[in-house]
Amino acid sequence: MPFITAKNIISSVRQLFASGLLLSSSGLLFSSGLLLFSSGLLAAEIRVATASNFTVTMKLIARQFEADTGHKITIISGSTGKHYAQIKNGAPFDVFFAADTKRAELLDIEGVAIPGSRFTYAIGKVVLWSATADYVDAEGKVLSKKDFRHLAIANPKLAPYGKAAQEIMQELSVWEALQTRMVRGENIGQTFQFIKSSNAELGFVSFSQVKRPGQPVEGSLWAVPQALYTPIEQQAVLLKDSAAAHAFLSFVKSPESLHIIRSFGYGIPGAE
Secondary structure (H helix, E strand, O other): OOOOHHHHHHHHHHHHHHHHHOOOOHHHHHHHHHHHHHHHHHHOOOEEEEEEEHHHHHHHHHHHHHHHHOOOOEEEEEHHHHHHHHHHOOOOOEEEOOOHHHHHHHHHOOOOOOOOOEEEEEEEEEEEEEOOOOOOOOOOOOHHHHHOOOOOEEOOOOOHHHHHHHHHHHHHHOOOOOOEEEEEEOOOOHHHHHOOOOOOOEEEHHHHHOOOOOOOOOEEEEEHHHHOOEEEEEEEEEOOOOHHHHHHHHHHHHHHHHHHHHHHOEOOOOOO
């Protein structure tokens, strides 16, 4: 079913005027009220707390949603752990896109999220990445060679991708040996910047941060087998029971949005 947008409403009113169906004074008043209502729709703002790894993907989805509906999306990017704490302290977010299931489920259990709104919107994938070509080998053996000064990871206590990085290194039995070489980002976005700026030679990030639709991946990477870490199911919940926020979540589930999510290297629930 197509989205009912302010543009659609205004177009319909104009067609009614053209057909002579809204020529009476009462009809004119009705149409004026409808146009004012439409302007309200155009001004609606939806505040979306978004996990750092999903920010670029969210910007594309939001841009398309805004073009289709006239609503305004404000994206607040950050670590899932910090967003959760902010929501618990009353932060005025309408929707929360987490980088795991834990925080979304907690908000559900605690009665903060709108009942029945929680769903998995993407499956995250972890890569070991360097901004330098041919630096990271296709099997991740560079970790055992220890031929580097700094390895960047997101804080495992705040960021699900950081927790996954810890699990991977523990599985490879290098977690303890690499402690003195690790630099920890507050979130996966900061971790990516550490590597991109060469403050760290390599590090664990989300595949979505290095994959861009239709472009080759810069640098070098190891696509970590998903058997080495707990699957990263990224879930969203509705925090404000508004028509605009409901419409946005519906749009995220649409084929158009799923295509965008896939194009950044994420898995899609039920399609893996």
